[in-house]
Amino acid sequence: MTRFNALNLVKHALTGHKNWTEQWPEAEPKKEYDVVIVGAGGHGLGAAHYLAKEHGITNVAVIDKGWLGGGNTGRNTTIIRSNYLYDESARLYDHAVDLWEGLSQDLNYNVMYSRRGVLMLAHNVHDVQSFQRHVHANRLNGVDNRWLTPQECKEYCPPLSISPNARYPVMGGALQERAGTARHDAVAWGYARSAAQRGVDIIQNCPVTAIRRGANGAVEGVETAKGFIKAKKVAVSAAGHTSVVMDTAGVRLPLESYPLQALVSEPVKPIFPCVVMSNAVHAYISQSDKGELVIGSGTDQYTSYSQRGGLPLIEHTVAAIVEIFPIFNRMRMLRKWGGIVDVTPDRSAIISKTPVDGLYVNCGWGTGGFKATPGAAHTFAWTIAKNEPHPINAPFTMERFRTGRLIDEAAAAAVAH
Amino acid sequence: MLLIHCPYCKETLPESEFTYAGQAHIVRPEMPSEQTDAQWEEFLFLRANPKGPHYERWRHFHGCGRFFNAVRDTVSDKFLTTYPANTPKPDLESLIGDAE
Numbered sequence: 001m002t003r004f005n006a007l008n009l010v011k012h013a014l015t016g017h018k019n020w021t022e023q024w025p026e027a028e029p030k031k032e033y034d035v036v037i038v039g040a041g042g043h044g045l046g047a048a049h050y051l052a053k054e055h056g057i058t059n060v061a062v063i064d065k066g067w068l069g070g071g072n073t074g075r076n077t078t079i080i081r082s083n084y085l086y087d088e089s090a091r092l093y094d095h096a097v098d099l100w101e102g103l104s105q106d107l108n109y110n111v112m113y114s115r116r117g118v119l120m121l122a123h124n125v126h127d128v129q130s131f132q133r134h135v136h137a138n139r140l141n142g143v144d145n146r147w148l149t150p151q152e153c154k155e156y157c158p159p160l161s162i163s164p165n166a167r168y169p170v171m172g173g174a175l176q177e178r179a180g181t182a183r184h185d186a187v188a189w190g191y192a193r194s195a196a197q198r199g200v201d202i203i204q205n206c207p208v209t210a211i212r213r214g215a216n217g218a219v220e221g222v223e224t225a226k227g228f229i230k231a232k233k234v235a236v237s238a239a240g241h242t243s244v245v246m247d248t249a250g251v252r253l254p255l256e257s258y259p260l261q262a263l264v265s266e267p268v269k270p271i272f273p274c275v276v277m278s279n280a281v282h283a284y285i286s287q288s289d290k291g292e293l294v295i296g297s298g299t300d301q302y303t304s305y306s307q308r309g310g311l312p313l314i315e316h317t318v319a320a321i322v323e324i325f326p327i328f329n330r331m332r333m334l335r336k337w338g339g340i341v342d343v344t345p346d347r348s349a350i351i352s353k354t355p356v357d358g359l360y361v362n363c364g365w366g367t368g369g370f371k372a373t374p375g376a377a378h379t380f381a382w383t384i385a386k387n388e389p390h391p392i393n394a395p396f397t398m399e400r401f402r403t404g405r406l407i408d409e410a411a412a413a414a415v416a417h
Numbered sequence: 418m419l420l421i422h423c424p425y426c427k428e429t430l431p432e433s434e435f436t437y438a439g440q441a442h443i444v445r446p447e448m449p450s451e452q453t454d455a456q457w458e459e460f461l462f463l464r465a466n467p468k469g470p471h472y473e474r475w476r477h478f479h480g481c482g483r484f485f486n487a488v489r490d491t492v493s494d495k496f497l498t499t500y501p502a503n504t505p506k507p508d509l510e511s512l513i514g515d516a517e
Contacts, residue, residue: 243466254462256439257491301437302419304491305468311418312433345462402458 001197004108023189024196029203029229033061035384036222036231038208038245040064041073042184043362043369044237045191045202046377047384049107052198054378055385060200061231062192063224065207065241069188072239075339076370077262077296079275079284081118081179083138083145088395088407089348090141095392096375097178103374109190111182112289116274118179119148119157121324123168123280131174138176148173157274159327167323168281181275181286187373211236211249211359219249219358235360235384240305240340242363251354253363254401255342258299259309260367263317263336265328267291276324283320293331295321299341299367309338341366345401347410351380351393360384361398422499423477424485430477438474440464441486442506468492470509475499488512 002008002021012020035051037044040062051057064070080100082093099106100113122128131147138145150162153173162170192202203226210223211234221230238245240257272287283297297317300309314336322329344350344364349372351362362380365372379393389397400406419432446452446460465471471491476484488497488507497512 241468244468252463254458254464256464256466302473302489302494303437303466303471304494306492306494308494310432312431342466401462402454404454 023193024202027201027203029226032230034059035233037062038236039238040068041071042187042373043376046373047381048195048200049191050378050381052195052200058199061203063203063206063208067204068192069185072339073184073188077294078181078184080371081176082143083176085134085137086407089409090143091392092375094143096372099374107190107194111186111190113182114180115178116180117177118275120174121170121278122172127280128171135174144178145174145176148175157276159325161326233358237362240342242342249356254345256303257340257342259304259338260299260341261309261313261338262296263333264292264294265331265333278324281320281323283317285321305340307338346406346408348407349396350398352397424499424501425481425483434479436476436478438476441472441474
């Protein structure tokens, strides 16, 4: 694999860019691996990268039923932020933001992390009180977040309507300036390239049909469309399909899978400088570097594996956007799609060992997994390598639903995660 | 847009009249004080999350306001049947046979 740098760029320019080597090879499964990771999204590929780079474990395969990054990694709205209320979440998501800042250098791959700021709008007295509480809690945890008046919101995001006559007037906003967006595909590709360079096999279009356990109960490997693959450890990072995969190992998780939809408009010239979220009116919006407005809101109300979702939700989302940004009421929408997200009862993730020896799981990211990609991958790799959690993900066990030690971000009134 | 048949109103109506209410046929424990932590976890948090037919509750919120049960395929989102609350689970085999 050729390193990306100025010298190589000039060299390849002189030969018409015809001699770039492939970014990762097409791999066929070996008979046996130290670690098999199920799911080649950002989280799974990232875990392979950190296993190889930080723990020296390179006899690793990442297996996916589809193509690399074709699940939720390629379907989200690319928002990155860490302004969560509880201490445990603040540490985990801020760890991810710390890693986002150096990720392009770490991977030698431009993930286009853009610190354009995330502004969360308050539309009523409850919002104001709740968000100001978030701002103070965040500052105590060393997470940047500050309060803006409606006028300051307008200065930060000029397309915003702060008319006092609006149906949902803007009464202020919480701004995290370190938050922003990144190129989601590049995250999967960058991690894949870096992991493959260190010897990790990436096996695409190969569904894992079951996790096989031995007579002593420990993991033996995975059954796949390309036959049985032996593995000392199996790590599941399969997002919406986690329940289906883990059921085959006899492990039940507190997950429900919902469709989460997003849509983009036709591309226009740069008009929208940041990310704006409104929990009360319920939508979020940013502009991609291609010029499309990227829009999303909450999940559909019913569980599903359809990767589509229903149109009533799109209507609700677009109505909310036009309510806050009347300027966009004649924009034409180009595409909409859905991904399947696995939601836990407390809306916090699970990065954990399981009751089965050698089986690990990273799941339950619900509607907010993209922002956590480097942090989740980094602590998941640690958990797999050392067979014990990193201090940052230690509270995110699957046992918390039995002990009652929930991390109840659902109750922290963040509608959109 | 899902079209949902309300077994009380005996009408098939658009999804926006209804609200989803989670897995059906979950029975509240008769002796809560005798439940173990594992049983509470099961009752409160562990849900079936099948890729295929799913027994679930819906409420005809903007209609008769009543809860009913349904069997829906979570891959195609098609309803196999809907039936009043407090009636036993319909037999899955016969439903799938009907659909085909």
